[in-house]
Amino acid sequence: MKILALERDVAGITDDAFTDVLLQTEAARAWELHQSGVIRELYFRQDRHAAVLVLECESVDEARSVLNTLPLVKHRLIDFEMIPLIPYSGFARLFGK
Numbered sequence: 001m002k003i004l005a006l007e008r009d010v011a012g013i014t015d016d017a018f019t020d021v022l023l024q025t026e027a028a029r030a031w032e033l034h035q036s037g038v039i040r041e042l043y044f045r046q047d048r049h050a051a052v053l054v055l056e057c058e059s060v061d062e063a064r065s066v067l068n069t070l071p072l073v074k075h076r077l078i079d080f081e082m083i084p085l086i087p088y089s090g091f092a093r094l095f096g097k
Contacts, residue, residue, distance in 0.1 A: 002056060002085040003057055004053070005067060006052055051078075055067075063082055064080075
């Protein structure tokens with residue numbers, strides 16, 4: 001199942017909480033998850049500094065558990081909105097069912 005994960009701010013967190021060491025460990029963990037195939041795509045939004053991830057997991061709960069291993073999530077500096085996705089079925093209108 002594909003899951004879209006949108007980073008959200010956590011109230012009360014300031015930029016100085018995001019230390020270089022913490023950001024480096026975050027990038028390392030994201031790399032591990034990407035290499036394992038769980039994180040399929042990883043982006044930053046152009047309109048603001050927030051990550052957008054496409055994950056491949058069995059469920060939203062599994063995706064949440066995986067994202068909970070990220071250091072910034074562990075330290076409660078960021079959170080994610082989880083959106084489960086299903087395949088687009090609209091092309092069936094063109095070719096019949």
